[in-house]
Amino acid sequence: MIIFYMFLAISIICDDYFLPSLEVISERLGLSQDVAGATFMAAGSSAPELVTAFLGVFVTKGDIGVSTIVGSAVYNLLGICAACGLLTAVVGRLTCWPLFRDCLAYAISVAAVIAIISDNKVYWYEAASLLLVYGVYIVVLCFDIRISEYVLRKFSPCCTCVAKNAEERSEQQPLVGWQDDTSLRLHRRSRTDSGIFQDDSGYSHLSLSLHGLNEIPEEHKSVFKMPENDLKRILWVLSLPAILLLFLTIPDCRRRTWKKWYMMTFFMSAVWISAFTYVLVWMVTVVGETLSIPDTVMGLTLLAAGTSIPDTVASVIVAREGKADMAMSNIVGSNVFDMLCLGLPWFIKTAFVDTTSPVEVNSTGLVFTTASLLFSIVILFVTVHANGWRLNWKLGVVTLFFYILFATLSILYELGIIGNNPIRTCND
Numbered sequence: 001m002i003i004f005y006m007f008l009a010i011s012i013i014c015d016d017y018f019l020p021s022l023e024v025i026s027e028r029l030g031l032s033q034d035v036a037g038a039t040f041m042a043a044g045s046s047a048p049e050l051v052t053a054f055l056g057v058f059v060t061k062g063d064i065g066v067s068t069i070v071g072s073a074v075y076n077l078l079g080i081c082a083a084c085g086l087l088t089a090v091v092g093r094l095t096c097w098p099l100f101r102d103c104l105a106y107a108i109s110v111a112a113v114i115a116i117i118s119d120n121k122v123y124w125y126e127a128a129s130l131l132l133v134y135g136v137y138i139v140v141l142c143f144d145i146r147i148s149e150y151v152l153r154k155f156s157p158c159c160t161c162v163a164k165n166a167e168e169r170s171e172q173q174p175l176v177g178w179q180d181d182t183s184l185r186l187h188r189r190s191r192t193d194s195g196i197f198q199d200d201s202g203y204s205h206l207s208l209s210l211h212g213l214n215e216i217p218e219e220h221k222s223v224f225k226m227p228e229n230d231l232k233r234i235l236w237v238l239s240l241p242a243i244l245l246l247f248l249t250i251p252d253c254r255r256r257t258w259k260k261w262y263m264m265t266f267f268m269s270a271v272w273i274s275a276f277t278y279v280l281v282w283m284v285t286v287v288g289e290t291l292s293i294p295d296t297v298m299g300l301t302l303l304a305a306g307t308s309i310p311d312t313v314a315s316v317i318v319a320r321e322g323k324a325d326m327a328m329s330n331i332v333g334s335n336v337f338d339m340l341c342l343g344l345p346w347f348i349k350t351a352f353v354d355t356t357s358p359v360e361v362n363s364t365g366l367v368f369t370t371a372s373l374l375f376s377i378v379i380l381f382v383t384v385h386a387n388g389w390r391l392n393w394k395l396g397v398v399t400l401f402f403y404i405l406f407a408t409l410s411i412l413y414e415l416g417i418i419g420n421n422p423i424r425t426c427n428d
Contacts, residue, residue: 003287003302006280007309008235009242013269013276014310016223017246018044019317020254021265028262035141037318037326038102038333040266045310046334047270050341051277057345057359072304073110073335074410077376078403079305080312080331084319085396092324092391094384097148099325102332103377105137109339110373117370122359124350130343137336223247246272273310297414301407324391332380372406 022044026036049072084092112133116126140147223243227236236243250272251258253265281303288298311334319327346359379402387395412418 003280003283005238005242006276006283008239009246009276010273010309011313012239012242013246013250013272014045014313015317017250017252017265018269018273018310019314020252021262021269022314024253024259024262025266032144035144035329037329038098038336039138039141041314041326041330042311042334042337044266044270044273045308045314045330046337046341047273047277047310049308049334049338050344051274051281053341054345055278055281057349058353072308073338073373074376074403074406075304075308076311076331076335077373077380078399078406080308080315081328081380081391082396082400082403083312084315084324084327084331085391085393085399087316087396088319088391090320090322092319092322092327094324094328094389094391096389097151098329099332099381099384101140101144101148102329102336103381105133105140105336106332106339107374107377109133109336110370110377113339113342114370117361120361122346122350122361124347124355124358127343127346127350127359130339131347134336134339134343223252294414297411300410300414319391327391328384372410376402376406 022036022041025031025040031039109130112130116122116130224247227233250268251261251265253259253262258265284298284303287302288294311330315327315330318330349359380399383395383398383402384391387398409418
């Protein structure tokens with residue numbers, strides 16, 4: 001019951017506080033939707049994974065942090081993509097460059113993790129290399145527009161998806177209605193198919209897309225307003241204590257009074273998501289111990305989906321409004337951030353807390369699981385390409401099938417049913 005309530009509380013934070021703060025941040029910084037999805041949305045919604053990783057290194061001293069991140073990585077790639085495809089009526093158009101950029105960065109990160117945990121020991125310089133990979137990824141995002149233009153020029157003759165994307169962009173430009181040549185060039189540099197621009201009303205397209213509104217009301221409806229649907233009313237009554245707690249501790253940046261406090265809303269949302277995830281990890285650990293289920297299996301299944309609830313809710317909401325690039329960049333970008341989630345606690349432990357010994361990673365099955373991530377990256381990219389770069393129900397069905405297949409094989413491998421991986425208890 002507590003696990004269910006934590007899931008409910010995390011979804012409330014994401015819907016009422018986290019996404020509204022993200023839209024204000026994107027509006028102020030003028031971020032394109034794929035960059036916003038790969039940075040702020042990925043970092044905020046991956047706060048549970050970061051907390052779980054710290055708990056695994058410093059508190060439980062086990063595999064639950066690593067296995068949760070690895071399991072949620074596959075869930076992010078295939079499970080959330082399936083949710084976006086199956087729960088979205090709008091067919092979203094995907095852009096080649098953002099998906100290729102994020103998949104390449106993630107493939108490099110996964111390869112680094114495989115090399116690091118292959119000997120079951122993590123040293124400080126190995127953890128630092130993961131932080132370096134993420135730092136390079138952020139630098140690439142800072143110069144994303146220039147790099148994407150270079151890639152489009154170089155690869156459009158030999159890559160059909162890039163060439164098609166360039167043609168669509170050139171066809172859209174005359175329809176924009178901007179008369180100034182400077183504005184046209186600026187619009188071209190920002191990629192019309194994946195940009196967030198200020199309109200006459202002063203609100204970003206992201207702000208409009210998240211709420212599906214043509215006009216933003218001066219005051220948003222109260223979080224204490226009871227829903228009209230019967231099922232939603234029951235959930236609302238059950239979640240009223242959490243709603244009251246969050247209302248008193250997080251400034252609601254949707255209201256004019258607290259609009260300037262959007263960064264506080266963002267950080268407090270991440271803090272509360274992390275706090276609820278702590279309880280979630282605690283309860284799942286108790287459940288696993290009671291049912292004699294290995295913590296690695298729990299991390300690959302229930303924890304993986306639970307800690308990715310913010311990612312799921314955020315991606316489905318923006319995908320429903322046709323912002324497919326932002327949804328996919330959040331899906332893959334949050335996985336790249338998860339590599340930082342692994343590297344940061346490892347680096348702190350080996351460089352500052354206990355400098356004499358490396359961090360022990362016990363599960364040999366994690367090498368197999370992590371290696372499977374490379375396969376899931378290829379599956380995602382090939383499936384999207386075969387589906388004509390559209391985010392629809394067909395893509396959802398295929399990715400859901402592969403996710404179920406991956407989860408089943410991983411659990412069988414961890415339980416020692418297939419492969420040569422004997423189960424070890426905590427006493428071992």
